[in-house]
Amino acid sequence: DAEITQSPxxxxxxxxxxxxxxCHQTWNHNNMFWYRxxxxxxxxxxxxxxxxxxxxxxxxxxxxxxxxxxxxxxxLTLESAASSQTSVYFCASSLNRVGEQYFGPGTRxxxx
Amino acid sequence: xxEVEQNSGPLSVPEGAIASLNCTYSDRGSQSFFWYRQYSGKxxxxxxxxxxxxxxxxxxxxxxxxxxxxYVSLLIRDSQPSDSATYLCAxxxxxxxxxxxxxxxxxx
Numbered sequence: 001d002a003e004i005t006q007s008p009x010x011x012x013x014x015x016x017x018x019x020x021x022x023c024h025q026t027w028n029h030n031n032m033f034w035y036r037x038x039x040x041x042x043x044x045x046x047x048x049x050x051x052x053x054x055x056x057x058x059x060x061x062x063x064x065x066x067x068x069x070x071x072x073x074x075x076l077t078l079e080s081a082a083s084s085q086t087s088v089y090f091c092a093s094s095l096n097r098v099g100e101q102y103f104g105p106g107t108r109x110x111x112x
Numbered sequence: 113x114x115e116v117e118q119n120s121g122p123l124s125v126p127e128g129a130i131a132s133l134n135c136t137y138s139d140r141g142s143q144s145f146f147w148y149r150q151y152s153g154k155x156x157x158x159x160x161x162x163x164x165x166x167x168x169x170x171x172x173x174x175x176x177x178x179x180x181x182x183y184v185s186l187l188i189r190d191s192q193p194s195d196s197a198t199y200l201c202a203x204x205x206x207x208x209x210x211x212x213x214x215x216x217x218x219x220x
Contacts, residue, residue, distance in 0.1 A: 033208075042200060042212035043156070058207065090155055099146045099204035103155035 003027075006091050006104040013111055019078040023091030031094040031103065032074040034058075034066060036087040043090065050084050051072055081111045117138055126219050131188040133214050135201030137218050139181070142203040143176055145184045150198045150213070160186060170202035191218045 013019050024030065029065060030046040034046040035058075045058030045065040055066050065077045078085055088108050092101040119134045137145070144163050148156040162168045162175040162184070174187040184203075188195055198213040 025204060035210075040212060043208075043210040045209075048207055056207075097144070097161075097204075098206060099144050099202060099208055100158055101163060101208065103157065108154050 002054050003076055004091060004093055004102055006107050007071070007091075010108050011059075011106065011110070013081050013109070015081060015083060017081050019081050019109065021076045021089055021091075022076075023074050023076065023104060024072055025091075025093045025102075025104075026072065027093060027095065027102070028071055028092035029095045029102075030071070031098055031101075032068070033092040033094075034064070034074065034076045035090045035092065036060065036085075037090060046076065048073075055092075061104060066086040078109075083111050085109065086111045114182055115209040116201055116203050116211040118199075118214050120212070122217060123214055124217045124219060125191050126148065127191060127193060129191050131191050131218070132218050133186040133188075133199050133201070133216070135184040135186075136209055137184065137203045137209075138202065139205050139209075140179075140182065142209075144200040144204040145175070146208070147173075147184075147186045148174060148200040148202060149164060149209075152197070156200055167214050176192040182186065182201050188216070191216075193218050 007022045033048045035043040049068040090105040094101045143210045147160040150156040160209045162177045176185045198215045200213045201211040202208045
C-alpha cells in the first residue's frame with residue numbers, strides 16, 4: 001500500500017546542531033508540506049513544494065530549509081537547532097487539490 | 113489576525129447528541145475548506161471538505177459553508193465516544209491555513 005513515512009519518530013538533539021528530518025511518500029504526489037504543531041498554535045506551515053526542484057517558504061520558515069530532488073522525498077533541515085524548535089513535526093502530501101492532504105505519523109523533536 | 117479562527121473549546125457533549133464546531137476565516141479569496149480530525153498523539157486525517165455554499169453531508173458529519181459570512185461549520189450527529197478528538201478547520205488559498213483546533217469529548 002502507498003504511504004507516507006517520517007524518520008526518525010523521536011529525536012533529541014543539542015542546541016546548535018544541524019538536524020535533518022526525513023519524509024518519504026510512495027503515492028507519487030506532486031505536493032509536499034512540512035508543518036510544526038505546538039500547543040495553542042495548531043499546525044503551522046514551514047515549507048512546501050509543488051514538484052521537483054520547487055520549494056516555497058511557509059509562515060514559520062526561519063531556521064529551516066528543504067530541498068526537492070525527486071517526487072518521493074522532502075527532507076527538512078534545521079540549520080542550527082534552537083530550543084524554540086522543540087515541537088512535533090508533520091509531513092504531508094497531496095496529489096492535485098492542495099487541501100486534501102495525507103499526513104505522516106510525525107516526528108517529535110526535542111532540542112536541549 | 114490569525115487567518116482561520118475556531119471556537120476554542122473544549123467541547124463536551126453526551127453520547128448521541130449533536131456536536132457543533134465553528135470556524136471563521138479572514139481571506140475572502142479562500143475557495144475550499146477542510147475539516148481534519150486528530151486523535152491524541154496521532155496525525156491529522158481529512159474527514160470532510162466543502163467548496164460550495166450550503167451543506168454537505170457524509171454519514172454522521174455535515175459541513176456547512178457560508179462564504180458571505182466567511183463561516184464554516186461541522187456538525188457531528190449522534191456523537192460517539194470514538195468521535196472524541198481535536199477537529200482542525202483549514203482554508204485553502206494555494207496552501208492550507210489551519211485553525212488552532214477544537215477538542216471534542218463525547219461522554220458515554
